[in-house]
Amino acid sequence: MWFFILAELLVFGVFFLAYAFARTRNVELFNASQLELDQLSGAINTVLLISSSYFVVRAVDQIRHDRSRSCAYWLIAAMTCGGTFLALKLVEFGAKIEAGISMSTNTFFMFYLGLGFFHFMHVVLGMVILGAVTLKAWKGGYSATSYGGVETGAAYWHMVDLVWIILFPLIYVLH
Amino acid sequence: MMKAATFQWLILLAMTAVAVGLSQASLSDNAILAPVLLTTLVKGRIVIDRFMALQGAIAPWRWIVLGWLVVVVGLIGFAFHMAQT
Incomplete structure (x- = not known):
């Protein structure tokens, strides 16, 4: 799993730097386009992903204490945050599409929509992984001595959070 | 252990609020660059x-x-600084 996570981080890192260096040639365009973003939605999404990561930490702690059902509850809390993140993202993307903004509008929106959608798909995959782990935890499939699956799912989810921690200031905050 | 995790979660939320607050304040692009990147790190x-x-x-x-984090955030800082000068 760690090789997979590192490969994902590398790809996101390349996209982040492509955005940052593309901006050096179009600062005014990037700054003007950034003003059209819903920063509040981005901030709420940051709170949601950070909180979901914390809930996953709690889930791992519970399974270490052999509390399988409690582990599942914390994972459900994390997935609720993840689901809300996805819903907010869909609203955000929908508003842009309604405003006639697409990837071909300009370079900024190409990165905003491309990076946003790429990260969105990772959150979806993370939800699928957490869902499978939750189901197994609910059925008592993990114990204090055997919880590798919970740790693996947690590592992937934290990676999704880590990427957003950079993506949010890069696209929504810095100008 | 969980007390520490809860504290770290609150720190993460507080730092997010600081970054958003800085971007809303009437500060120059240069003035917010370092603190926002520092909170990200x-x-x-x-x-x-x-x-x-x-x-x-x-x-x-x-x-x-950690190396990935430092290199990516460092190069983002370099690119934004370059764009401002």
Whole structure:
């Protein structure tokens, strides 16, 4: 799993730097386009992903204490945050599409929509992984001595959070 | 252990609020660059070391992920600084 996570981080890192260096040639365009973003939605999404990561930490702690059902509850809390993140993202993307903004509008929106959608798909995959782990935890499939699956799912989810921690200031905050 | 995790979660939320607050304040682009990137670095380190529990993990995983964070955030800072000068 760690090789997979590192490969994902590398790809996101390349996209982040492509955005940052593309901006050096179009600062005014990037700054003007950034003003059209819903920063509040981005901030709420940051709170949601950070909180979901914390809930996953709690889930791992519970399974270490052999509390399988409690582990599942914390994972459900994390997935609720993840689901809300996805819903907010869909609203955000929908508003842009309604405003006639697409990837071909300009370079900024190409990165905003491309990076946003790429990260969105990772959150979806993370939800699928957490869902499978939750189901197994609910059925008592993990114990204090055997919880590798919970740790693996947690590592992937934290990676999704880590990427957003950079993506949010890069696209929504810095100008 | 969970008390520490709760504290770290609150720190992460507070740093997010600081970054958003800085971007809303009437400060120059240059003035917010370093503090926002610094909060990003600290947040990233908390997630890597504490949430991912890589602190104390077998080498080289922690250093690779931390190295990724520092290089990416550092180069973003360089690119934004270059754009401002």
